[in-house]
Amino acid sequence: MSNILKEKKPIISFFITFIVVFSTLISFYMFYEEKENKRNSDKANLLMLNIINEIQSKISQGTTxxxxxxxxxxxxxxxxxxxxxxxxxxxxxxxxxxxxxxxxDGIVSNVYPYEENKSAMGHDLLKDKRRDDGALLAIEKKGITFVGPIKLIQNGKYALIARKPIFNNSGETEKFWGFSTVILYVDGIMKSLEQKIVDNGFEYQLEGFDPDIEQRPLLSKSKNFKGKDTLEFDVVVPNGKWIFTLEKK
Known part of the structure:
Protein backbone atom coordinates (compact mmCIF):
# COMPACT_ATOMS: atom_id res chain seq x y z
CA MET A 1 0.00 0.00 0.00
CA SER A 2 2.81 2.32 0.95
CA ASN A 3 4.54 1.56 -2.36
CA ILE A 4 1.40 2.50 -4.29
CA LEU A 5 1.19 5.78 -2.40
CA LYS A 6 4.85 6.44 -3.12
CA GLU A 7 4.25 5.80 -6.80
CA LYS A 8 1.22 8.11 -6.89
CA LYS A 9 2.78 10.86 -4.76
CA PRO A 10 4.32 12.74 -7.73
CA ILE A 11 0.96 12.64 -9.53
CA ILE A 12 -0.89 13.84 -6.43
CA SER A 13 1.69 16.59 -5.92
CA PHE A 14 1.31 17.63 -9.55
CA PHE A 15 -2.47 17.88 -9.25
CA ILE A 16 -2.22 19.80 -5.97
CA THR A 17 0.31 22.18 -7.51
CA PHE A 18 -1.87 22.53 -10.63
CA ILE A 19 -4.95 23.31 -8.55
CA VAL A 20 -3.05 25.89 -6.46
CA VAL A 21 -1.54 27.55 -9.54
CA PHE A 22 -4.87 27.45 -11.43
CA SER A 23 -6.74 28.91 -8.45
CA THR A 24 -4.13 31.64 -8.13
CA LEU A 25 -4.41 32.50 -11.83
CA ILE A 26 -8.21 32.56 -11.59
CA SER A 27 -7.97 34.86 -8.56
CA PHE A 28 -5.56 37.17 -10.40
CA TYR A 29 -7.82 37.16 -13.47
CA MET A 30 -10.94 37.93 -11.45
CA PHE A 31 -9.09 40.67 -9.57
CA TYR A 32 -7.82 42.15 -12.84
CA GLU A 33 -11.24 41.87 -14.50
CA GLU A 34 -12.94 43.53 -11.53
CA LYS A 35 -10.33 46.28 -11.52
CA GLU A 36 -10.65 46.73 -15.29
CA ASN A 37 -14.46 46.83 -15.09
CA LYS A 38 -14.27 49.45 -12.34
CA ARG A 39 -11.79 51.48 -14.37
CA ASN A 40 -14.06 51.32 -17.44
CA SER A 41 -17.10 52.18 -15.32
CA ASP A 42 -15.32 55.18 -13.75
CA LYS A 43 -14.12 56.29 -17.18
CA ALA A 44 -17.64 55.93 -18.62
CA ASN A 45 -19.18 57.89 -15.74
CA LEU A 46 -16.68 60.72 -16.15
CA LEU A 47 -17.21 60.76 -19.91
CA MET A 48 -21.00 60.82 -19.49
CA LEU A 49 -20.86 63.76 -17.06
CA ASN A 50 -18.94 65.65 -19.72
CA ILE A 51 -21.33 64.59 -22.49
CA ILE A 52 -24.46 65.48 -20.48
CA ASN A 53 -23.06 68.94 -19.75
CA GLU A 54 -22.27 69.49 -23.43
CA ILE A 55 -25.70 68.27 -24.61
CA GLN A 56 -27.46 70.57 -22.16
CA SER A 57 -25.16 73.42 -23.17
CA LYS A 58 -25.98 72.91 -26.86
CA ILE A 59 -29.71 72.81 -26.11
CA SER A 60 -29.38 76.04 -24.13
CA GLN A 61 -28.01 77.62 -27.33
CA GLY A 62 -31.51 77.21 -28.73
CA THR A 63 -32.99 79.13 -25.80
CA THR A 64 -30.51 81.95 -26.30
CA ASP A 105 -49.92 85.08 -36.34
CA GLY A 106 -48.87 81.45 -35.86
CA ILE A 107 -48.13 80.89 -39.57
CA VAL A 108 -44.49 80.27 -40.56
CA SER A 109 -43.47 83.42 -42.44
CA ASN A 110 -39.65 83.39 -42.31
CA VAL A 111 -37.17 80.50 -42.37
CA TYR A 112 -33.37 80.29 -42.47
CA PRO A 113 -31.63 78.58 -44.18
CA TYR A 114 -34.37 78.91 -46.78
CA GLU A 115 -33.79 76.24 -49.47
CA GLU A 116 -33.69 73.20 -47.17
CA ASN A 117 -36.57 74.48 -45.01
CA LYS A 118 -38.86 76.25 -47.49
CA SER A 119 -41.47 73.46 -47.23
CA ALA A 120 -42.25 74.82 -43.74
CA MET A 121 -43.37 78.18 -45.15
CA GLY A 122 -47.08 78.81 -44.62
CA HIS A 123 -47.39 76.09 -41.98
CA ASP A 124 -50.15 77.13 -39.54
CA LEU A 125 -48.99 76.01 -36.10
CA LEU A 126 -52.33 76.85 -34.48
CA LYS A 127 -54.35 74.68 -36.86
CA ASP A 128 -52.02 71.70 -37.19
CA LYS A 129 -53.37 69.06 -34.79
CA ARG A 130 -49.89 67.56 -34.48
CA ARG A 131 -48.39 70.85 -33.28
CA ASP A 132 -51.18 73.01 -31.87
CA ASP A 133 -50.94 71.70 -28.28
CA GLY A 134 -47.36 72.89 -27.95
CA ALA A 135 -48.09 76.18 -29.69
CA LEU A 136 -51.13 76.94 -27.52
CA LEU A 137 -49.23 75.96 -24.37
CA ALA A 138 -46.45 78.38 -25.31
CA ILE A 139 -48.98 81.22 -25.66
CA GLU A 140 -50.63 80.32 -22.39
CA LYS A 141 -47.31 80.15 -20.51
CA LYS A 142 -45.88 83.20 -22.31
CA GLY A 143 -42.60 81.34 -22.10
CA ILE A 144 -40.40 79.01 -24.07
CA THR A 145 -41.54 75.44 -24.71
CA PHE A 146 -39.64 72.47 -26.14
CA VAL A 147 -41.24 69.90 -28.41
CA GLY A 148 -39.68 66.56 -29.35
CA PRO A 149 -37.48 65.05 -30.38
CA ILE A 150 -39.81 64.54 -33.32
CA LYS A 151 -39.11 63.24 -36.81
CA LEU A 152 -39.44 66.14 -39.24
CA ILE A 153 -41.66 65.65 -42.28
CA GLN A 154 -39.34 67.52 -44.66
CA ASN A 155 -36.21 65.41 -44.11
CA GLY A 156 -36.93 62.59 -41.64
CA LYS A 157 -34.39 63.90 -39.13
CA TYR A 158 -35.02 63.94 -35.40
CA ALA A 159 -35.19 67.45 -34.01
CA LEU A 160 -35.89 69.33 -30.81
CA ILE A 161 -38.03 72.43 -31.37
CA ALA A 162 -37.74 75.45 -29.09
CA ARG A 163 -40.62 77.89 -29.45
CA LYS A 164 -41.57 81.11 -27.67
CA PRO A 165 -44.57 83.39 -28.26
CA ILE A 166 -43.99 87.03 -29.15
CA PHE A 167 -46.29 89.75 -27.83
CA ASN A 168 -46.43 93.25 -29.26
CA ASN A 169 -46.88 95.59 -26.31
CA SER A 170 -46.16 98.81 -28.19
CA GLY A 171 -49.84 99.76 -28.24
CA GLU A 172 -52.35 100.22 -25.48
CA THR A 173 -52.98 96.50 -25.15
CA GLU A 174 -50.66 93.56 -25.46
CA LYS A 175 -51.25 91.62 -28.69
CA PHE A 176 -49.99 88.21 -29.79
CA TRP A 177 -47.62 88.72 -32.74
CA GLY A 178 -46.44 85.17 -33.47
CA PHE A 179 -43.66 82.76 -32.57
CA SER A 180 -39.89 82.72 -32.49
CA THR A 181 -38.75 79.17 -33.27
CA VAL A 182 -35.40 77.39 -33.29
CA ILE A 183 -34.91 73.83 -34.55
CA LEU A 184 -32.03 71.79 -33.18
CA TYR A 185 -31.12 68.55 -34.97
CA VAL A 186 -30.17 65.69 -32.67
CA ASP A 187 -27.44 64.79 -35.20
CA GLY A 188 -26.11 68.33 -34.87
CA ILE A 189 -26.04 68.06 -31.08
CA MET A 190 -24.11 64.77 -31.30
CA LYS A 191 -21.79 65.69 -34.18
CA SER A 192 -18.91 67.08 -32.14
CA LEU A 193 -19.46 64.64 -29.26
CA GLU A 194 -19.27 61.42 -31.28
CA GLN A 195 -15.52 61.69 -31.96
CA LYS A 196 -14.85 62.36 -28.29
CA ILE A 197 -16.76 59.19 -27.35
CA VAL A 198 -14.89 57.06 -29.90
CA ASP A 199 -11.51 58.54 -28.88
CA ASN A 200 -12.22 57.47 -25.30
CA GLY A 201 -12.72 53.86 -26.42
CA PHE A 202 -16.51 53.66 -26.47
CA GLU A 203 -19.39 53.28 -28.90
CA TYR A 204 -22.77 54.87 -28.13
CA GLN A 205 -26.49 54.80 -28.71
CA LEU A 206 -28.90 57.65 -27.97
CA GLU A 207 -32.62 56.97 -27.60
CA GLY A 208 -35.60 59.14 -26.84
CA PHE A 209 -38.03 58.23 -24.11
CA ASP A 210 -41.78 57.85 -24.54
CA PRO A 211 -43.70 56.15 -21.69
CA ASP A 212 -46.64 55.49 -24.01
CA ILE A 213 -44.77 53.22 -26.44
CA GLU A 214 -42.70 50.10 -25.84
CA GLN A 215 -40.00 50.85 -28.41
CA ARG A 216 -37.78 53.81 -27.63
CA PRO A 217 -37.22 56.04 -30.68
CA LEU A 218 -33.60 55.74 -31.84
CA LEU A 219 -32.16 59.24 -32.17
CA SER A 220 -28.53 58.50 -32.99
CA LYS A 221 -25.82 55.85 -32.64
CA SER A 222 -22.24 55.14 -33.67
CA LYS A 223 -21.76 52.74 -36.58
CA ASN A 224 -19.99 50.02 -34.54
CA PHE A 225 -22.42 49.92 -31.61
CA LYS A 226 -23.36 46.28 -30.87
CA GLY A 227 -25.31 46.58 -27.59
CA LYS A 228 -23.07 44.29 -25.51
CA ASP A 229 -21.62 44.99 -22.03
CA THR A 230 -23.23 48.42 -21.90
CA LEU A 231 -23.73 51.15 -19.34
CA GLU A 232 -26.97 53.16 -19.47
CA PHE A 233 -27.44 56.79 -18.43
CA ASP A 234 -30.38 59.21 -18.29
CA VAL A 235 -29.91 62.61 -19.91
CA VAL A 236 -32.42 65.18 -18.65
CA VAL A 237 -33.58 67.52 -21.42
CA PRO A 238 -36.27 70.23 -21.35
CA ASN A 239 -39.00 67.95 -22.66
CA GLY A 240 -38.21 64.86 -20.58
CA LYS A 241 -35.20 62.60 -20.80
CA TRP A 242 -33.06 60.70 -23.29
CA ILE A 243 -31.44 57.32 -22.73
CA PHE A 244 -27.70 57.31 -23.48
CA THR A 245 -25.91 53.93 -23.71
CA LEU A 246 -22.12 53.52 -23.75
CA GLU A 247 -20.40 50.35 -24.89
CA LYS A 248 -16.71 49.58 -24.37
CA LYS A 249 -14.98 48.76 -27.66
Whole structure:
Protein backbone atom coordinates (compact mmCIF):
# COMPACT_ATOMS: atom_id res chain seq x y z
CA MET A 1 0.00 0.00 0.00
CA SER A 2 2.81 2.32 0.95
CA ASN A 3 4.54 1.56 -2.36
CA ILE A 4 1.40 2.50 -4.29
CA LEU A 5 1.19 5.78 -2.40
CA LYS A 6 4.85 6.44 -3.12
CA GLU A 7 4.25 5.80 -6.80
CA LYS A 8 1.22 8.11 -6.89
CA LYS A 9 2.78 10.86 -4.76
CA PRO A 10 4.32 12.74 -7.73
CA ILE A 11 0.96 12.64 -9.53
CA ILE A 12 -0.89 13.84 -6.43
CA SER A 13 1.69 16.59 -5.92
CA PHE A 14 1.31 17.63 -9.55
CA PHE A 15 -2.47 17.88 -9.25
CA ILE A 16 -2.22 19.80 -5.97
CA THR A 17 0.31 22.18 -7.51
CA PHE A 18 -1.87 22.53 -10.63
CA ILE A 19 -4.95 23.31 -8.55
CA VAL A 20 -3.05 25.89 -6.46
CA VAL A 21 -1.54 27.55 -9.54
CA PHE A 22 -4.87 27.45 -11.43
CA SER A 23 -6.74 28.91 -8.45
CA THR A 24 -4.13 31.64 -8.13
CA LEU A 25 -4.41 32.50 -11.83
CA ILE A 26 -8.21 32.56 -11.59
CA SER A 27 -7.97 34.86 -8.56
CA PHE A 28 -5.56 37.17 -10.40
CA TYR A 29 -7.82 37.16 -13.47
CA MET A 30 -10.94 37.93 -11.45
CA PHE A 31 -9.09 40.67 -9.57
CA TYR A 32 -7.82 42.15 -12.84
CA GLU A 33 -11.24 41.87 -14.50
CA GLU A 34 -12.94 43.53 -11.53
CA LYS A 35 -10.33 46.28 -11.52
CA GLU A 36 -10.65 46.73 -15.29
CA ASN A 37 -14.46 46.83 -15.09
CA LYS A 38 -14.27 49.45 -12.34
CA ARG A 39 -11.79 51.48 -14.37
CA ASN A 40 -14.06 51.32 -17.44
CA SER A 41 -17.10 52.18 -15.32
CA ASP A 42 -15.32 55.18 -13.75
CA LYS A 43 -14.12 56.29 -17.18
CA ALA A 44 -17.64 55.93 -18.62
CA ASN A 45 -19.18 57.89 -15.74
CA LEU A 46 -16.68 60.72 -16.15
CA LEU A 47 -17.21 60.76 -19.91
CA MET A 48 -21.00 60.82 -19.49
CA LEU A 49 -20.86 63.76 -17.06
CA ASN A 50 -18.94 65.65 -19.72
CA ILE A 51 -21.33 64.59 -22.49
CA ILE A 52 -24.46 65.48 -20.48
CA ASN A 53 -23.06 68.94 -19.75
CA GLU A 54 -22.27 69.49 -23.43
CA ILE A 55 -25.70 68.27 -24.61
CA GLN A 56 -27.46 70.57 -22.16
CA SER A 57 -25.16 73.42 -23.17
CA LYS A 58 -25.98 72.91 -26.86
CA ILE A 59 -29.71 72.81 -26.11
CA SER A 60 -29.38 76.04 -24.13
CA GLN A 61 -28.01 77.62 -27.33
CA GLY A 62 -31.51 77.21 -28.73
CA THR A 63 -32.99 79.13 -25.80
CA THR A 64 -30.51 81.95 -26.30
CA UNK A 65 -31.23 82.21 -30.04
CA UNK A 66 -35.02 82.17 -29.50
CA UNK A 67 -34.73 85.16 -27.15
CA UNK A 68 -32.19 86.94 -29.39
CA UNK A 69 -34.59 86.73 -32.36
CA UNK A 70 -37.35 88.34 -30.31
CA UNK A 71 -35.05 91.11 -29.12
CA UNK A 72 -33.94 91.91 -32.69
CA UNK A 73 -37.54 91.86 -33.92
CA UNK A 74 -38.64 94.36 -31.27
CA UNK A 75 -35.62 96.57 -31.90
CA UNK A 76 -36.73 96.72 -35.56
CA UNK A 77 -40.35 97.56 -34.75
CA UNK A 78 -41.57 94.04 -35.65
CA UNK A 79 -40.26 94.35 -39.21
CA UNK A 80 -38.62 91.12 -40.45
CA UNK A 81 -37.05 92.44 -43.67
CA UNK A 82 -33.55 91.85 -42.25
CA UNK A 83 -34.41 88.42 -40.88
CA UNK A 84 -31.88 86.54 -43.07
CA UNK A 85 -29.02 88.74 -41.84
CA UNK A 86 -30.02 88.27 -38.19
CA UNK A 87 -30.42 84.54 -38.62
CA UNK A 88 -27.05 84.09 -40.31
CA UNK A 89 -25.29 85.95 -37.49
CA UNK A 90 -27.23 84.12 -34.76
CA UNK A 91 -26.43 80.67 -36.20
CA UNK A 92 -22.71 81.32 -36.58
CA UNK A 93 -20.66 79.00 -34.36
CA UNK A 94 -23.72 77.10 -33.10
CA UNK A 95 -23.43 73.66 -34.68
CA UNK A 96 -26.55 72.29 -32.98
CA UNK A 97 -28.86 75.03 -34.37
CA UNK A 98 -30.25 73.89 -37.73
CA UNK A 99 -33.07 76.31 -38.55
CA UNK A 100 -34.53 79.62 -37.37
CA UNK A 101 -38.13 80.67 -37.96
CA UNK A 102 -40.68 83.36 -37.33
CA UNK A 103 -44.35 82.46 -37.45
CA UNK A 104 -46.40 85.67 -37.68
CA ASP A 105 -49.92 85.08 -36.34
CA GLY A 106 -48.87 81.45 -35.86
CA ILE A 107 -48.13 80.89 -39.57
CA VAL A 108 -44.49 80.27 -40.56
CA SER A 109 -43.47 83.42 -42.44
CA ASN A 110 -39.65 83.39 -42.31
CA VAL A 111 -37.17 80.50 -42.37
CA TYR A 112 -33.37 80.29 -42.47
CA PRO A 113 -31.63 78.58 -44.18
CA TYR A 114 -34.37 78.91 -46.78
CA GLU A 115 -33.79 76.24 -49.47
CA GLU A 116 -33.69 73.20 -47.17
CA ASN A 117 -36.57 74.48 -45.01
CA LYS A 118 -38.86 76.25 -47.49
CA SER A 119 -41.47 73.46 -47.23
CA ALA A 120 -42.25 74.82 -43.74
CA MET A 121 -43.37 78.18 -45.15
CA GLY A 122 -47.08 78.81 -44.62
CA HIS A 123 -47.39 76.09 -41.98
CA ASP A 124 -50.15 77.13 -39.54
CA LEU A 125 -48.99 76.01 -36.10
CA LEU A 126 -52.33 76.85 -34.48
CA LYS A 127 -54.35 74.68 -36.86
CA ASP A 128 -52.02 71.70 -37.19
CA LYS A 129 -53.37 69.06 -34.79
CA ARG A 130 -49.89 67.56 -34.48
CA ARG A 131 -48.39 70.85 -33.28
CA ASP A 132 -51.18 73.01 -31.87
CA ASP A 133 -50.94 71.70 -28.28
CA GLY A 134 -47.36 72.89 -27.95
CA ALA A 135 -48.09 76.18 -29.69
CA LEU A 136 -51.13 76.94 -27.52
CA LEU A 137 -49.23 75.96 -24.37
CA ALA A 138 -46.45 78.38 -25.31
CA ILE A 139 -48.98 81.22 -25.66
CA GLU A 140 -50.63 80.32 -22.39
CA LYS A 141 -47.31 80.15 -20.51
CA LYS A 142 -45.88 83.20 -22.31
CA GLY A 143 -42.60 81.34 -22.10
CA ILE A 144 -40.40 79.01 -24.07
CA THR A 145 -41.54 75.44 -24.71
CA PHE A 146 -39.64 72.47 -26.14
CA VAL A 147 -41.24 69.90 -28.41
CA GLY A 148 -39.68 66.56 -29.35
CA PRO A 149 -37.48 65.05 -30.38
CA ILE A 150 -39.81 64.54 -33.32
CA LYS A 151 -39.11 63.24 -36.81
CA LEU A 152 -39.44 66.14 -39.24
CA ILE A 153 -41.66 65.65 -42.28
CA GLN A 154 -39.34 67.52 -44.66
CA ASN A 155 -36.21 65.41 -44.11
CA GLY A 156 -36.93 62.59 -41.64
CA LYS A 157 -34.39 63.90 -39.13
CA TYR A 158 -35.02 63.94 -35.40
CA ALA A 159 -35.19 67.45 -34.01
CA LEU A 160 -35.89 69.33 -30.81
CA ILE A 161 -38.03 72.43 -31.37
CA ALA A 162 -37.74 75.45 -29.09
CA ARG A 163 -40.62 77.89 -29.45
CA LYS A 164 -41.57 81.11 -27.67
CA PRO A 165 -44.57 83.39 -28.26
CA ILE A 166 -43.99 87.03 -29.15
CA PHE A 167 -46.29 89.75 -27.83
CA ASN A 168 -46.43 93.25 -29.26
CA ASN A 169 -46.88 95.59 -26.31
CA SER A 170 -46.16 98.81 -28.19
CA GLY A 171 -49.84 99.76 -28.24
CA GLU A 172 -52.35 100.22 -25.48
CA THR A 173 -52.98 96.50 -25.15
CA GLU A 174 -50.66 93.56 -25.46
CA LYS A 175 -51.25 91.62 -28.69
CA PHE A 176 -49.99 88.21 -29.79
CA TRP A 177 -47.62 88.72 -32.74
CA GLY A 178 -46.44 85.17 -33.47
CA PHE A 179 -43.66 82.76 -32.57
CA SER A 180 -39.89 82.72 -32.49
CA THR A 181 -38.75 79.17 -33.27
CA VAL A 182 -35.40 77.39 -33.29
CA ILE A 183 -34.91 73.83 -34.55
CA LEU A 184 -32.03 71.79 -33.18
CA TYR A 185 -31.12 68.55 -34.97
CA VAL A 186 -30.17 65.69 -32.67
CA ASP A 187 -27.44 64.79 -35.20
CA GLY A 188 -26.11 68.33 -34.87
CA ILE A 189 -26.04 68.06 -31.08
CA MET A 190 -24.11 64.77 -31.30
CA LYS A 191 -21.79 65.69 -34.18
CA SER A 192 -18.91 67.08 -32.14
CA LEU A 193 -19.46 64.64 -29.26
CA GLU A 194 -19.27 61.42 -31.28
CA GLN A 195 -15.52 61.69 -31.96
CA LYS A 196 -14.85 62.36 -28.29
CA ILE A 197 -16.76 59.19 -27.35
CA VAL A 198 -14.89 57.06 -29.90
CA ASP A 199 -11.51 58.54 -28.88
CA ASN A 200 -12.22 57.47 -25.30
CA GLY A 201 -12.72 53.86 -26.42
CA PHE A 202 -16.51 53.66 -26.47
CA GLU A 203 -19.39 53.28 -28.90
CA TYR A 204 -22.77 54.87 -28.13
CA GLN A 205 -26.49 54.80 -28.71
CA LEU A 206 -28.90 57.65 -27.97
CA GLU A 207 -32.62 56.97 -27.60
CA GLY A 208 -35.60 59.14 -26.84
CA PHE A 209 -38.03 58.23 -24.11
CA ASP A 210 -41.78 57.85 -24.54
CA PRO A 211 -43.70 56.15 -21.69
CA ASP A 212 -46.64 55.49 -24.01
CA ILE A 213 -44.77 53.22 -26.44
CA GLU A 214 -42.70 50.10 -25.84
CA GLN A 215 -40.00 50.85 -28.41
CA ARG A 216 -37.78 53.81 -27.63
CA PRO A 217 -37.22 56.04 -30.68
CA LEU A 218 -33.60 55.74 -31.84
CA LEU A 219 -32.16 59.24 -32.17
CA SER A 220 -28.53 58.50 -32.99
CA LYS A 221 -25.82 55.85 -32.64
CA SER A 222 -22.24 55.14 -33.67
CA LYS A 223 -21.76 52.74 -36.58
CA ASN A 224 -19.99 50.02 -34.54
CA PHE A 225 -22.42 49.92 -31.61
CA LYS A 226 -23.36 46.28 -30.87
CA GLY A 227 -25.31 46.58 -27.59
CA LYS A 228 -23.07 44.29 -25.51
CA ASP A 229 -21.62 44.99 -22.03
CA THR A 230 -23.23 48.42 -21.90
CA LEU A 231 -23.73 51.15 -19.34
CA GLU A 232 -26.97 53.16 -19.47
CA PHE A 233 -27.44 56.79 -18.43
CA ASP A 234 -30.38 59.21 -18.29
CA VAL A 235 -29.91 62.61 -19.91
CA VAL A 236 -32.42 65.18 -18.65
CA VAL A 237 -33.58 67.52 -21.42
CA PRO A 238 -36.27 70.23 -21.35
CA ASN A 239 -39.00 67.95 -22.66
CA GLY A 240 -38.21 64.86 -20.58
CA LYS A 241 -35.20 62.60 -20.80
CA TRP A 242 -33.06 60.70 -23.29
CA ILE A 243 -31.44 57.32 -22.73
CA PHE A 244 -27.70 57.31 -23.48
CA THR A 245 -25.91 53.93 -23.71
CA LEU A 246 -22.12 53.52 -23.75
CA GLU A 247 -20.40 50.35 -24.89
CA LYS A 248 -16.71 49.58 -24.37
CA LYS A 249 -14.98 48.76 -27.66
Missing amino acids: VVDSQILLLKQNNYDTKDFNNWAKDLMEGKDSVACLQFAK
